[in-house]
Amino acid sequence: MARQLLIVQTVALAVVVLVAGGLFALDERRDADAATRLAVTDVAATTATLPEVAEGIVGPDPTAALQPRAEAIRAATGVDFVVVMGLDEIRLTHPRPDQIGLPYTGHTGPARAGETFTETYTGSLGPSIRAVAPVHDPNGALVGFVSVGVTRQKTWEQFRGSLPGLLGIVVLGLAVSTAGSYLISRRLRRQTLGLTPDQLRRLYEQHDAVLHAIGDGLLVLRSADGDGAPGVEIVNDEARRLLALPEHGPVPFASLPATLRNLPDDGDARDEVHLTADRVLVIGRHAVWWEGRRIGTVVTLRDHTELRAVLGELDSVRGLADALRAQAHESANRLHTIVTMVELGRPEEAVAFATEELRLSQRLVDRLTVTVADPALSALLIGKVAEAAERGVELTVTDDTALGTTPLRSRELVTVVGNLVDNAIDAVRDTDDPWVEVTVRQQDSTVLIEVADSGPGMDPETLSRAMTRGWSTKAEHHGLGLALVAQVVARYGGALRTEPSLGSMIVAEIPVGAK
Template sequence: MTVRRWWPAASQWSLAGQAIALQILVVVVVVLAGSGLALLDARRDGDAAARQQVLGIATALADSPSTAAALESGSATKILQPMTEAVRTATGIAFITIMTPDGIRFTHTDPTQIGGHYLGTLEPALRGETFTEVYTGTLGPSIRAVAPVRAPDGRIVGMVSAGITRQTLAQRWQAQIPIIVAVTVAALGISLLGAWAIRRRLLRQTHGLRPDELRVMYDHHDAVLHSVSEGLIVLDGRGVALVNDEARRLLGLPEGPVTRADLPEFLRSHDPGVRDELQVTEDRVLVVNRALVSEASGGRGRGDRGMGTDEVVTIRDRTELQGALGELSALQVLTDSLRAQAHEQANKLHTVITMVEMGRPEEAVAVATRELELSQHLVDRLSQSLNEPALVALLLGKTAQADERGIALTVTEDTQLPSDIPLTGQEIVTVLGNLIDNALDACDRDEPWIEVTVNQDDEALTIRVADSGPGMDPRTFERAMRRGYSTKSDAAGHGLGLALIAQVVNRHHGTIAAEVTYGSVVTVTVPR
C-alpha cells in the first residue's frame, strides 16, 4: 500500500516556504545551541565560584591565629568542631575539615569520621601551598581547597580543607534551567513570528512562485527582453528600472545603468496613457506607447503590489516607414497632378476639336500650342536646371497641386542643382516636400503664393521656401522642430514636417532658419 504524504515535497514549496523552512531550522539550531552553551557556562561559572568560595573559607580559617592555637592546645576537636560547623552552616558548603600534618581529622561534618585519615591530596599544603582540586571523599565528588596552618614561628602545624560536593553545585546551576528555558522559548517565539512576517512579505514579492518557476520566468524574461523587436523601458519612482537592447539602440542610450537624464525629453515626465504617439529624435521617427504597470499586467498578477507610479514604455521604429511614406506621398501627389492634368487636357482637347469642327483651325492650333508651350517650358527648365529626377517630379507635382488649390507656386530662376549634392534623393524630397506642404497650408488665402529656390554653391546646398503666410515666432518654430507642430485642428498624425526636416538637417550638420521678410521664409542650409 502506498502512503501519501499530506504535505508537499520540499522541492514543490514556494521560494518563501523553502526560505522560511531553512530560516526556522537555522533559528532552532542556533537557539538550542545557545541554550546548551548557556547551561555549560552556568555550570562552569558555578564551579569557578565554588573554587573561590572554598578557597576563601579555607584560607581564612588557616590564617586565623585561633586555629593554630587550638591545634597546639591538645583540645583541637572540642574547640574547632563547633566553630567549623557554624561556618559550614552559614556558608552552605559541604564540609570543613581541620587535620594534623599527617592528615588525621580534628573536625568533620560527620562526627564519626573524626580521627580518621583525610582522603585527598596533602603534599602541596605540606610545602606551604594553598590549592584546589576535585576529589571523591567520604561525601562523594567535591571541589575542595586545602590551606596550611602555620604556628607563630612559621611551622606547619595542621591543614584546613573546605569543600562543596558536585551534587550541591548541580542543584545550584540546575536552578537556572527554568530561566534559560523561558528565554529559549521566548527567543524561538519571537524568531518564528519574525519568520512568519518575512514569509508573508516574500510571498507578496515572489507571488508564491517556486525557485524553479522563478528561474524559468527569469530566463524567459531575459530572452524576451533581448530578442523582442520593440524597445521596452520600465520607469518607476526612482528612475529607470529596466531598458532592453532595442530601446538602447533606438534612443542611443549608453551601456550600463540608465537614468532619467539619459532619456529623451519626451520620456522624462510621468505621462501614462499615451497611445501611438509619434516622436522624432535626431535620426529616427518613433511610435511611443506608455501605460501603468497595473494596466499593462491587467491587474491579474498574484500578490498585486499596486505600483501606480510604475510605467511601461514601448517604442517602435518608424523611420524607414516614414521615409517610404514620404516617397509614396510625393508619388501620390505626382499621380494626382497627372490625373488632374489629364482631365484638364481632355477638356482642352475637346475645345480644340470643337474649334476645328467650327471651321476655325488657326485658333485651335494657337490654343493648343500656347498650353503646350507653357507646360513644356516648366518641364524643360526644371529638367535642365535640376539633376535630381525625384526633385523634378516633386516640383512638377507640387506645382499642379498648388494650381488646383488656386495657389501660385513659382520656382525661381535661381534654382540650379548639380549632381553632387550632399543629400540623397529621398532626403531632399523629405526636406523640400515638407516645406512646400507647410507652405500650402500656411499661405494667405486672400493672396496665396509660394516661391521655391534650390541651389548649391561651393560651400553649401540652400533650399528656400517662401509663402504669403504670417510665419511662426522663434519659440514656436523651435518647438515645431523638436516635437512636431501643426496649425490644423485635426492634427492627429500631422505635425511631423518640420521635425523630419530638422532630423535630416541635423544628420548633415546643417541649419534651418525662419524669418518674416517679404513673406514667411524658411531656409535650409546643408554644408557640402
Template sequence: MTVKSRRSRGRRFSLAGQLLVVQTAGVAVLVAVGFALAYFDARTAVTDRSRDEATTVAATIADTPSVLSALSTEDPSRALQPFAEQVRADTGVDFVTIMNTGGIRYTHPTPSLIGRRFAGNIEEALRGKVFTETYLGTLGESVRAVVPVFDQDHRVVALVSAGITIKAIAQELGERLPPLVIVASAVLLVGIGGSLLVSRRLRRQTRGFAPAELSGMFGYYEAILHTVREGLVLVDAGGTVVLCNHAGRELLGLDEDPAGSAVEGLGLAEPLARSLVSGPRTDEIHVTETRVLVVNTEPVRSDGRERGTVVTLRDHTELQALTGELTTIRGLAESLRSQAHESANRLHTVVSLVEMGRPVDAVEFATEELAVAQHLTDRVLGAVEEPVLAALLLGKAAEAAERGADLELTPDSTVEATVAIPSRDLVTVLGNLVDNAIDAAIETAAKRRPRVTVTVRPDGGSLLMRVSDTGDGVPPDAAGAVFRRGWTTKPGGGEVGHGLGLALAAQVVRRHRGTIEVDGAVFTVRLPGEGSAG
C-alpha cells in the first residue's frame, strides 16, 4: 500500500473508530433514557407518597371525635387551630385546614387567613367523597386531599384538607437525584470503557481499515478464491469446513457448499478426509472416483495456537493420463532400442558365420530369429488395429521379454481401428493391468516360467479386456481393497510408495460405467459402448 493510500485511509474513520462512535452514542442515549425514566419514576413515587400521606392525615383528623365536638361550639377555631398546627408539626405536612361546608376556614398555617374561603375544590367532598388534587393555593402549588367530616347521622358537617407543597416534594426529589447521577455516570463510564476495549481489539483485527475498504477487499478476495482453478479448502481446528471455493467443490465432487459441515460428513474417501484435517502434507496423490488429486495441506497458526488447516487441491487426472501415455511410448522406444541392439548382435553373428564359410548356418540362424520376432508383431498387428493399443502391447511384450517373462495375446483377441473408448483411457487400464501382471509373474519366477496372457475382444456390445499371469494371485480377502490407492504387495509400498496403477485403472473403468473384477491372478474389465470392438 502506498503512502498516499495510507494517508487517504487515515483521513477516513476506520471500522473500529466508527464502531466506537456508535457504541459511545448508544451508551450515552441509553444512560440518558435510563436516567430520565428513573427520575420520572422517583418523581411519581414521591408525588404518590405525598398524596397518600396527605389523605391519611386528613382522614385521621376527620375521624377524630374532638374535631366534631369543636365544630358544635360558637368558636371552632379556638380549639381546632392549635390542634391542626400540632398535627401539622407532627406529620410533616405543609398545611392542615379545617373548614365548614361553605369553605370558610377554621384553621390555617397563616392565622390571618382564618375565616376566609378555602382556595380549592370541595364539591366532591361535600358529596361525601374523599378526593385529591394538585392546586395553586395560598402557600403555592401543592398536592392536597379533601376529606368530609360526618356527624352521627352521617351528614357532612365540615371538611378537612391536608397538603404538601410541590416545593417540598421537589426538595425531597432533589435528595434522591445524587445517587441517580452517580449510578448513571458510572454506567456511562463503564460503557465507554467497554467500547474502547472492543474498538481497540477490532482495530487490531481489521488493521485499521474502513468499512468500504474491508468490503472491497472481501469482494476481491471472494472473486479470487472462486476464480482460481486450484481447489482451496479452509478447515478449522475442529474439523469443520470454513470455506471451499468452486474449484474445490468440483474437485471433491460436492454438489453444495460444504461450509459449516464437518469433513467426516462430506462422504469423501477416508484417506482423503484424513488428509484434509491433518498436516502438513506435500504433493500427496489421492485417487477419487473420477479424478487424480494432488493434495497439499499447511496448518494455520495464530497467537501461538493452531487455528486450522489450509488445503489446496490440484487436478492431475489429465496429467496422469498423459504420463501413462508417455510411459507407454518410452517403453516402446526402449523396446525398439533393445531390439536394435539385439538385431546388431544377430547381424554380427550372421556376418561371422558367412566369413567362416558356413552360409547355410547363417541363413538358418537369421531365419529362426526373424520368425520368432516377427510372429508376435504379426499377431498383435493382425488382431489389434487400434494403433495406440497395438503399440502398448508390443512395448509391454518387449519389456516382459527383457525381464525374463513371456507376454501372449490369445487367438480370439481382436480390436477395430476405431473404438468408442478414448485410446488414452485404454492405455491407462490395460497398461496398468499388464504392468501389475508382469511384476506378479516375475515374483514367482523361481517356481514357474513367468507368463502374462492378454485377451482383448468384443463381448456383447462391450469391450472385454482380460489379463492373467502365473503369479500367486490376489488373496480372496484382499479382492475388495486391491483397487484402492496404496494397496500393494511390493516392499516399501503404502499410500505414497506404490499402489497407484490399479487405482487409476479402476477410476477409468468407473468413469465409463464399466466393471473391473479380480479372481486370483485374473483381472477382467468390461467397458460398455457399441462399436467399441470389432
C-alpha cells in the first residue's frame, strides 16, 4: 500500500508541478510581451515627438537626415527596428538599407487618427511586436509615422534566458514533492507494519470476530506517554458487561473502576482478584512492548462473583459441619460421663452436669430467635459461637444485638457478619487471651455491625487496601473477606471503618432507610 501510495503521489505531484511550471512559463511569456509592448510604445512615442524627425520627413533628403538618427535610437534602446515613413507609408529609414524606399508592411489606421497603438505583425524582419506613433509638425499637422518594434525571435531569446531558473524551480518542486511522498510512504509502511490493504482488512475482520467471540472480558489500555494521558484502546462486549460500561462508543479511561485505573507497573500478573461495585473479577495483565518502549497493557477479565459467593457459603457450611462434628464428639463424652455418674448412684449431679451446657446454649438460641428477625443470621451467629469455642476462641454475641426486618437480603447479612467474624477469629488465634465480640443492631435508619477482638487490628490504610484487593492475616494466601464485605456495604452507600478508640474493632454502617 505504501508503494502504491508513493507512485500515485509522485505521479500526481509531478503532473501538478509540470502543469504549474507550464502555466508559469505562459505567464512569464505574457508578461514579457506586455513589457515589450510598453517599451516599444515609449520609444515610438518619444521618437515621434523629436523636432528633427518631423523636419526630416518634409525635408529635401529625408533618408540622409533620419537614417543615422533612427539607427542611433535603435542601438540605444535595444529595439530591432526604428522605421520612419511619410504619409504615403514609404520607408524613409530601416535597419536593412535595401528596404528603404519600399512600402511599409503593417497598419497605420489608428495612427492616422492620432493614436499610438501596438500590434503583432509579420514584416520584413519576421514576426514582431511593434508600436506605431503619429508624427506632427510644429503646427500640429500630421506629416508621417514612426514604427518601433522587437522581433519575436529576440523576445524568445530573452525568455529562453530565464528558462534555466524556471526549470530549476520545477525540478526542485519535483524533488521536494517526491521526497515528501517517500517519507509519507515510509511512515505509512512503518505504521502498517508493511501490510497490504487486503491484509489490513482481513486482520481487522479477524480482530473484530475474536473480540466478539471470546468469553472473557478483554481490555487494551494505552500507557501514558510523555504528555499523553492513559486511555482505553480496545474493549470487547464481555468487558463492557462485566464493568457496566456503555454498550457502544468509546470508553473514557475515567469510567473504568478505580481498581483497573490504578494497575501497578510491576510486570505481568495472572489471576489477580479485583473487586468492582458488584462483581469479583479475576484478571490477568500483560505489558505490551514495542521497540523497547512500553505502549500499553492487555487485561483479561473473568467473572468469579457467583463462584466466590458459593465458596464463601461452602466455607461457612464446612465450618458449621466441623463445629457440629466437634459438638457430637463432645456430646458423646458428656453422655458417657452422665451414664457413669448415674451408675455410680449420683443422679442429681448427673442431671446438673447435663443441663448446664444446654441451658447456656439454649439461652443464646432463645435470645437471638427473639431479637434477630433473620433466621439465617441467627443460625450464623449460633454456629460461629460453637465454631469459635472449638477453635479455642471465646465468641460473645452482645446483649444489645437486635435486628428487625431490613431491606438487606439474608445472603448479604451472612456475607458481612460471617466474613468479619471469620477474620476476627483468624486474627486472635495466636494471642494469649483470644476473644471476639459481635454486635448487630439497628440505630435509627442504619444497621450497625461491630466486631471487636483481641488481635493486633489494622490501620485505616490497610483497611482501605483490603476493601478493594483483599487481605488476610494468613501469610499463605490473599483473602477476600473484607473486600466482599466492602462490596455489600458500598452497594447500600454505607461505610466500613476501624474504631481506634476500642483497639481492634471494625464497624460496618449500612443505611437501610427509616424504621
